[in-house]
Amino acid sequence: MITGELRNKIDKIWETFWTGGITNPLDVIEQFTYLLFIKQLDEVETTKENEANFLGVDYESMFPGECQKYRWSKFKNLGSAEEMYELVLNGVFPFIKNLHQDGDSAYARYMGDAIFKIPTAAMLSKIVDGIDKLELGDEDSKGDLYEYLLSKVATAGTNGQFRTPRHIIKMMVELVKPAPDDTIIDPAMGSAGFLIEAQSYLRENHPELFLHQESLEHFNNTMFYGNDMDRTMLRIGAMNMLLHGVENPNISYRDSLSEQNTDVEKYSLVLANPPFKGSLDYEAVSADLLKVTKTKKTELLFLALFLRILKKGGRAAVIVPDGVLFGSSKAHKQIRKEIIENNKLDAVISMPSGVFKPYAGVSTAILIFTKTGSGGTDKVWFYDMKADGLSLDDKRQEIADNDIPDIIERFNHLDAETDRKRTDQSFFVPVDEIVSNDYDLSINKYKEIVYEAVQYEPTDVIIGKIDALESEIQGELAELKKLLDV
Known part of the structure; x- marks a missing residue:
């Protein structure tokens, strides 16, 4: 900030x-x-x-x-x-x-x-x-x-766009671990933050990528894709990518949800924080997305888009508003059912509402899923993020509490999570239980809270203490009046 x-x-x-x-x-x-x-x-x-x-x-x-x-x-x-x-x-x-x-x-x-x-x-x-x-x-x-x-533009954010904090982007990239043969897209790219972090991860973790002409060609020309409808952001994104050493990213002026976007099973990795709160006319939306979830809500339509554009075996790490997790409308349930029953939902990471302050106070979550087209969800890993290393107010100052390293460590060792209890910060939930709850993905639906009984003193003891305090106050007030000659 x-x-x-x-x-x-x-x-x-x-x-x-x-x-x-x-x-x-x-x-x-x-x-x-x-x-x-x-x-x-x-x-x-x-x-x-x-x-x-x-x-x-x-x-x-x-x-x-x-x-x-x-x-x-x-x-x-x-x-x-x-x-x-x-x-x-x-x-x-x-x-x-x-x-x-x-x-x-x-x-x-x-x-x-x-x-x-x-x-x-x-x-x-x-x-x-x-x-x-x-x-x-x-x-x-x-x-x-x-x-x-x-933020100085009166029209900025009318469709719910706001910048994803860099440390959240970095966490998401480290969770999905981009590989040298990946083809990566952000269909709502803004200034290309996800793409830039992905290329940084590859430089740091796969230096061999730059030793071979074929892989270097892929990195510079066919690895990174981004769409946006704001030419200012496209210019910023193109300049950003060039500054970071990606010579020819595939950045397009395109409405990702419209018929003009014909991409099908083209990408192996989606990283995105798509617009929330947007509402589109049916006529403006690609017909095949409406078949998956008939809705005007952009956050649901983007999830349908991710499933369409991913190759079989492709992965996604995307941010959604909390309403996507528990919304009771037919469209909400349709898209959750599609991800859970026809593909493989890997994780739901619930984030506190202050993560996007001061730009927005909305509660959000990260969904991580794999496109299979044939199911595969047997259990879903939930994590209740309580701190991200910054205060959750408008100031967003650095603090000691930070769950991000723990999230990455635990996600990389999910075998060790099997015996975690519902009272812990992370745990598995079997898919049958999720299905029986109308595909509800809100962590509060499954988290167990232990309430500790508090023993209070008897009422007559408490009243006696209040009387004693009152007597003490009156005595000291009398002393003060004497000193002041009141």
């Missing part, structure tokens, strides 16, 4: 855009993002140069020859604002637009119609100075920055 000094710095930059004549919030976000991207490109380049120097190997710069002057660290120190403006307008901006000449790449598609809109040299100089002072050390702070910018 953006707080304190960093928030003030961002607000000042926003005010500079506003007073300079760029008053459309989406325009501000785009221009802000372009300049952040230019700065981050230079930072990535510097890191790679240092690594090459340390290893004593040659490095092919993304800023060849004369293009070195287009680096943030170079042009920010130019002698005059006019000189910098001229260079950014006619050199730097065309350079980043044409970084990937291939018109088929996501970057080329969504940067092709990008327009530099900052009108004056003085305004650009002030914004560059402001951005240069922003300290965005980790990916979470960058994600927070984008979310904070989007």
